[in-house]
Each structure stands twice: as C-alpha cells, then as structure tokens.
Amino acid sequence: MSTQTGSAWVEGSGSRLAKYNIFKRLNWGRFSVIAVPMLWLAVFFFIPFLVVFKISLSETAIAVPPYTALLDWNLDEAFINLKLNLGNYLFLFEDSFYIDAYLSSIKIAAISTVLTLLIAFPIAYMIARSKPTTRALLLSLVILPFWTSFLLRVYAWMGFLKKNGLINEFLLSTGIIDQPLIMLQTDFAVYIGIVYTYLPFMVLPLYSALEKMDITLLEAAEDLGSKPATSFFLITVPMAMPGIIAGCMLVFIPAVGEFVIPALLGGSDTLMIGRVLWDEFFLNRDWPMASAVAVVMLIVLVLPIMMIRNSQGKEEAV
Amino acid sequence: MKRRSLFLNTTATMGFIFLYAPMIALVVYSFNKSKLVTVWGGWSLKWYGELFRNDQIIDAALLSFKIAFISASVAVVLGTMAGFVLSRFRRFRGKMLLAGWVSAPLVMPEVITGLSLLLLFVAMEGAFGWPAGRGTSTIIIAHVTFCMAYVAVIVQSRLSQLDETLEEAAMDLGAKPSSLFFLVTLPLIMPAVISGWLLSFTMSLDDLVIASFVSGPGNSTLPMVIFSKVRLGVSPEVNALATLMIAVVAIGVTAAMYQMRRQAKLLEKQG
Numbered sequence: 249m250s251t252q253t254g255s256a257w258v259e260g261s262g263s264r265l266a267k268y269n270i271f272k273r274l275n276w277g278r279f280s281v282i283a284v285p286m287l288w289l290a291v292f293f294f295i296p297f298l299v300v301f302k303i304s305l306s307e308t309a310i311a312v313p314p315y316t317a318l319l320d321w322n323l324d325e326a327f328i329n330l331k332l333n334l335g336n337y338l339f340l341f342e343d344s345f346y347i348d349a350y351l352s353s354i355k356i357a358a359i360s361t362v363l364t365l366l367i368a369f370p371i372a373y374m375i376a377r378s379k380p381t382t383r384a385l386l387l388s389l390v391i392l393p394f395w396t397s398f399l400l401r402v403y404a405w406m407g408f409l410k411k412n413g414l415i416n417e418f419l420l421s422t423g424i425i426d427q428p429l430i431m432l433q434t435d436f437a438v439y440i441g442i443v444y445t446y447l448p449f450m451v452l453p454l455y456s457a458l459e460k461m462d463i464t465l466l467e468a469a470e471d472l473g474s475k476p477a478t479s480f481f482l483i484t485v486p487m488a489m490p491g492i493i494a495g496c497m498l499v500f501i502p503a504v505g506e507f508v509i510p511a512l513l514g515g516s517d518t519l520m521i522g523r524v525l526w527d528e529f530f531l532n533r534d535w536p537m538a539s540a541v542a543v544v545m546l547i548v549l550v551l552p553i554m555m556i557r558n559s560q561g562k563e564e565a566v
Numbered sequence: 567m568k569r570r571s572l573f574l575n576t577t578a579t580m581g582f583i584f585l586y587a588p589m590i591a592l593v594v595y596s597f598n599k600s601k602l603v604t605v606w607g608g609w610s611l612k613w614y615g616e617l618f619r620n621d622q623i624i625d626a627a628l629l630s631f632k633i634a635f636i637s638a639s640v641a642v643v644l645g646t647m648a649g650f651v652l653s654r655f656r657r658f659r660g661k662m663l664l665a666g667w668v669s670a671p672l673v674m675p676e677v678i679t680g681l682s683l684l685l686l687f688v689a690m691e692g693a694f695g696w697p698a699g700r701g702t703s704t705i706i707i708a709h710v711t712f713c714m715a716y717v718a719v720i721v722q723s724r725l726s727q728l729d730e731t732l733e734e735a736a737m738d739l740g741a742k743p744s745s746l747f748f749l750v751t752l753p754l755i756m757p758a759v760i761s762g763w764l765l766s767f768t769m770s771l772d773d774l775v776i777a778s779f780v781s782g783p784g785n786s787t788l789p790m791v792i793f794s795k796v797r798l799g800v801s802p803e804v805n806a807l808a809t810l811m812i813a814v815v816a817i818g819v820t821a822a823m824y825q826m827r828r829q830a831k832l833l834e835k836q837g
Binding site: 278279290296373384393400405466511525538545 | 570585647707771772
C-alpha cells in the first residue's frame, strides 16, 4: 500500500516532460551499462577467438607478422583469392606428438583433479562442521595462499622436491632412504603442483555445498541403523554433488592448459599441451600451428563444460 | 562418532600442513646466509640486500605495480557494471551471452587467452595502426579482461545475497537510476567491490603467461623476471622476494579479518 502511494506521488508531482526525461535517461543509462562491458568482452574476449581460428588456417611465413593472409584481393584485376590451409590441423592429427600431448594433459589434469578432491573433501567437511568462530579462521587459512603469488607457490615446491631439497634431506637424515629420491622434474611433481595451487578452488565450492547440508539427515540415517560409510556415500556425497562438480570443473579445465607447473616442476618428458603451445609460439615462432593447437584445445575443453552445464540444468528442472 | 572426527581432523590438519609447509620453508630459507639453499649457513639479511640492489627486479616490480593498479581500477568499474547488469536487469537479448563471456575467462587456460589477445593486437595493428607495438598498454588491456570477470562474479554474488527492498524503497521515493546506484546500491556492495579490486590487483601482479604473450621487448613484468631466474633453479633472492610478498598478504588479510570481526561484533551489539 505504501509503495503505491509513493509512486503515485512521484507521478503526480512530475510534469509529463520530466517523466519523459527520466524515462529516456533510464533507457539510455541502461543501454550504456549493458553496452560497455559487453563491448569490451566482445572485442577483447570473443573476437580474439575468431582471430585465432582465422590464423590457424593460414601458413607460416617469414614476415611480420609471421603468417600468410587468407584473403588476397586486387580490385583492378578483379580477383579475390581465398586460401584456406588445413595443413596445420592435418599435421596435428598425423603427428602422434600432439595427440599424445592432448591425451597426457587430460590424464594429468584428471588425476590431479581426483587427488585435489580427495584432499579438499576432509578440509571442507571439517570447516563446514566446525563452530562459526573457528569456521571464519579456517576459511581464511584456506584462502590466504590463494592471495600470494601462484608463481612463487609453485617455486616453493622446487626447493622442497629437489634432489638435495628439504624432503630428501629429511628422509636421508632419518635413515628412511639412503639414496635421494628423484622427485623434481617428474610427473609426480606436476601432480603435487596442480593439487597444491588449485586446492582453494576445490575447497570453497565443496564447503558451500556441505555447509547447506542438513546434519539431521545423517542422524536420522544413524538412528535407522545406517553405517557411517553408507550414510556418507548415500547422503553426504549426493548432497555435496553440486560442489563436487563445480570444484572439479574449476580445477580440471585450467589444469589441462597449465604451463607454469609443467615448465617448473615437470621433466622434459612431461608432455602437456599448454607447454607445447608455448614452445610452438615462443621457440618455433610458428603462430599458425600454435593457433591450431589452441583451437583444438578449446574444442576439447568446451565439450566438458557444456556437458556439465546441461546435467546441472536437468537437475534443477526436475 | 568420536573416532570419525579424529580421522577427519587428522586428514584436515595434514591438508593444512601441506598448504603451509612449503611457504614456511621459503620464508625460513630466505634468511639463510649460505647460497646453497639446502645448507644452513646461519641467519642473515644478505639476500634482502641483494634483492634491493638488483635493478632488473626493482624496475620489473615497479612496472608490475603500475600495471596492476591501472588494470584493477579499470576492471573494477567494468566488472561491477557487468555484475550489476547480470543480477539486477531483467532479461534482455544477449544476457545469456554476457553471462557466458563473463564466466568463461575464469576457467580459460591462460595460454589460450594470451595467444588469442596477442593475435588480436597484431591484427588490429595491421588494420587500424593501433596498438602500435606491444607494451604496457596491451598488458593492461589483457589484465582488465580477465580481472573484470572475477570482479563481476564477486559483485554478482554479493548482489544476489542483498536485500532488494532498500533499492525498491529508494526507487519508490523517486530516486533516479544513477543516484539509486551511487547512493544506495554501491555503498551496499562496497565490500565486494573492494575485494574485487584487491583480487584483480594480486592477479595482475602475479600473471606470467598472458603478460609474456602480449608484452613487447623491454617490458618485462615481475613474474617474467622471476620465471627466467627460477627456471634455472632455486634462487635465494627470489626467496627473499617471496617472503616480502607473503608478509604483505598476511598483514593485509589479518587486518581485513580483524576489521570484519569488529564489524560483526558491532552488529551483534546493535541487534
């Protein structure tokens, strides 16, 4: 009732012109508030992908920039020449090096994602079940590393995993091993690096899912004779599923294209597609090939995102 | 019940040790006198002195701070606009598209973002002559693009938790859309805007991959210098630098937590 009188008062006091002005300004303002971020993202996020796609269809050339033009035209002689080069893609699928790199990236990212989930789950569960005061402290302990440099956190593991690093020194001095373990520059180090740097991305969505969970469900299950393990898999895990999916997505997708971690912690035989793209671009200076690698990586990654989105949509609809 | 919580606490504590042990080691070894990182040569501030005498690192740090400051400030404006549009505007054509464009940079592998922006800049230079060459401005554009996505997500989630009745009341009392936003909505979402700025600042300061693609010669940012040093092995100067950065973050987060606690207590008293 009060809101109605309020708006009636506004309408009554303003002349038709004033109302028209407000109306106009509102629409113009509304338009620009939408248009500015949209235009920025269109130019600097969306169009770049089209450019990448375009250049993936050109050939390398010794020129500045180092690729050939797709479209050649000369209006005086009246010709337009469109030249699409699928060679980069053919090469990508012929040379097992690239396919191996894609598969090994997916494998490394998938294993790391599962490991991250296994480590993050108890942390998130403990935080969600703790007292509100300690909860805030524990949450910020999880987030704090996220605020420090990613590069330096990866670097910190180099000092830990080296042949004469802290872990080996400790194990040697306690006599558990008598030869230093080779850990740095192995796939193992890459797993550790990914798990370590992406852990907060997994803990936070898990926490927010577990926090909403009604604990009386577990009590009811226990009263009805359910074993803790059974209740965990039949109640806790399904309730946490949205968090599990979101967390896994936030870890898996960037991990597939990861460059810094394999470059610093991985060995020369650790094949990851982000590193291949980097070398293709910075070492071989083959921009079209780097673009083709990026396009295929994008296709590989877009599919899981779509599938996950669809499954979530279905769950909400039911 | 008790046994289960013991198991839970042990694994979670091990998780926290896993998170913090490498950083603590880094901090301790930054005070190591010896150049050999594993041999303890006694306490010393030697590497901090070396760090501040290293012009390459200092110049790169200044450049990175400048880029991070500008990028975060632009990103916070654009990101707040995007977050506001996504949570407060009714359906319009392109809303789904905007939502997709805002969330995609969050998971996009950095090598793809970096390469695609570089190719865009090269194509734009060929077509319009701008940007002429690559350097600070192209890094800033790239950083704004991925930072605004983080700001938009933070602002959007804050707005969705917010009670809309305050804004409705202001609207009913005849507030113009612009004053409604600046006098009512913006103060309410200020904590989200500030944390969006801080997050953008740290992400920009930290970015290696995207900056490597879009920077020009002679425009090495701090992460690029660190990476080239670290690639060859552990460096005591980098340990010192890392310790300083960890200290700044720890102080900042502690201060923010203290402030939040005080506010929560004030609210409790009022309530």
